[in-house]
Amino acid sequence: MSDAPILITGGAGFIGSHLVDALLAQGHAVRVLDNLSTGKRSNLPLDNPRLTLLEGDVADAALVARAMQGCRAVAHLAAVASVQASVDDPVATHQSNFVGTLNVCEAMRTQGVKRVLFASSAAVYGNNGEGAAIDEDTAKAPLTPYAVDKLASEQYLDFYRRQHGLEPAVFRFFNIFGPRQDPSSPYSGVISIFTERAQAGLPITVFGDGEQTRDFVYVGDLVHVLLQALELPTLAVGPVNVGLSRATSLNQLLALIRQVTGSLPEVSYGAARAGDIKHSRANNLRLLERFAFAEPTPMAEGLARLLGR
Ligand code: NAD
Ligand code: UD2
Incomplete structure (x- = not known):
């Protein structure tokens, strides 16, 4: 080397x-x-x-x-x-x-x-x-x-x-997403915000109906x-x-956080963010062609690591 x-x-x-x-x-x-x-x-x-x-x-x-x-x-x-x-x-x-x-x-x-x-x-x-x-x-x-x-x-x-x-x-x-992602701004990654608030028992706000999806x-x-x-x-x-070419909605994400932590603080639904994309999902065929990509870490497992469980 x-x-x-x-x-x-x-x-x-x-x-x-x-x-x-x-x-x-x-x-x-x-x-x-x-x-x-x-x-x-x-x-x-x-x-x-x-x-x-x-x-x-x-x-x-x-x-x-x-x-x-x-x-x-x-x-x-x-x-x-x-x-x-x-x-x-x-x-x-x-x-x-x-x-x-x-x-x-x-x-x-x-x-x-x-x-x-x-x-x-x-x-x-x-x-x-x-x-x-x-x-x-x-x-x-x-x-x-x-x-x-x-x-x-x-x-x-x-x-x-x-x-x-x-x-x-x-x-x-x-x-x-994962450990060390900074949750401190309202524009931080949604998973870092939701998990930090879930751990602190603080209320969570979903912008829109929670049916928007991300990869x-x-x-x-x-x-x-x-x-x-x-x-x-x-x-x-x-x-x-x-990307994994898998769509997870915010509502599914919240259910997974509940599954990992055993509880969820109060969740409220507000207006959707202006210009927010409803569904974002990668076609990842090129990634799979060019790189070895083993079975991805399941969301629940990634969340558990992030939450230190
Ligand atoms: P991050 O803010 O944790 O990391 C960015 C790092 O760059 C920080 O350590 C910061 O101090 C440093 N930095 C910023 N400006 C600098 C400068 N002018 N000179 C030297 N260092 C500087 O964010 P991240 O999520 O780890 O992002 C890493 C890269 O991935 C970025 O280029 C980001 O645009 C890109 N990216 C991230 C995501 C995501 O989902 N996190 C999605 C798309 C692209
Ligand atoms: C991601 C990137 C952004 C840009 C964009 C391109 C991050 C953090 N952001 O934005 O940089 O590349 O993709 O498409 O990677 N939400 C809530 N409540 C909250 C915070 C967010 O409901 O407290 C919603 C938000 O309105 C959106 C979803 O969660 O519908 C995801 O938000 P995000 O900021 O994590 O990521 P995204 O995809 O909007």
Whole structure:
């Protein structure tokens, strides 16, 4: 195994820190670049000598170049993950969500690093494909600055592939859940909000009738795919949806939380969120073609891990 580290931008965050754990467990050296805006030191095993944390911003080109030195691959996960933050302040989030990607590409080009994983989002499809299983060729409709920056990042990565031989593995995540997902904003992932409130005995609000569905993926199953993308000798070109192609409604989710915890606090139903997508589900045939994907973690089991049961 090469001793050259793998750089993980955003490695102190929810998804990044699970990837860090998995890589360290495999014996790899890992370098994290994170500005700790939503990520936390406590998400990282900082006493592990194979892990280095560089605190700083992916918008800082010189710092990204320094972080890249001697690395053998990159997982570029750093971004302001809140869509609402991008709507409120497109200029600031663009620095993280787009300029950061460009800095990663440039640092890779100048230092000859080839392999990069990129965390894109189902947000690039907007409302297109709603109701059907969305495949990667579904027309793109980025409706927010967040989605525009993700799609533009994908396209820049493809430019660097064609022009400079980068090997990007672009993943469009659907709804990822698991331990360490931050529940603190109203726009945080619904599972992190519902489970935190269920544990605290606080009332839960469902926006709409609860019959809207999402394609929830346990973070450990995503990490299993990311690990493969770092190691495969060759990568097929083109983005890959990360979803299970399974629809779970919020009402089903609440029933599962009740099953795992034994009880539920008061649940009320309010107005649906403006612009909320009713049904979001991935066509994941490309994922299954390109990566080994064992039977996914059942929702109840993922919830039990999240709830520490
Ligand atoms: P997260 O907020 O926990 O992780 C993002 C990390 O990036 C944090 O540690 C944060 O401190 C860091 N970061 C943000 N801006 C930075 C900057 N300018 N410089 C350096 N570090 C910076 O969120 P997450 O859910 O773990 O998201 C990881 C990636 O996956 C993001 O790119 C996000 O857009 C994408 N994604 C997540 C989901 C999901 O369901 N969680 C869905 C689609 C896409
Ligand atoms: C996800 C992403 C978003 C964007 C979008 C693209 C997350 C956190 N959000 O939004 O970044 O990529 O997909 O399609 O991954 N809800 C409640 N009560 C609450 C919170 C949420 O009822 O307290 C509802 C919400 O109205 C929605 C569902 O739960 O119908 C899921 O909400 P979400 O914010 O977890 O995710 P989503 O799919 O809207």
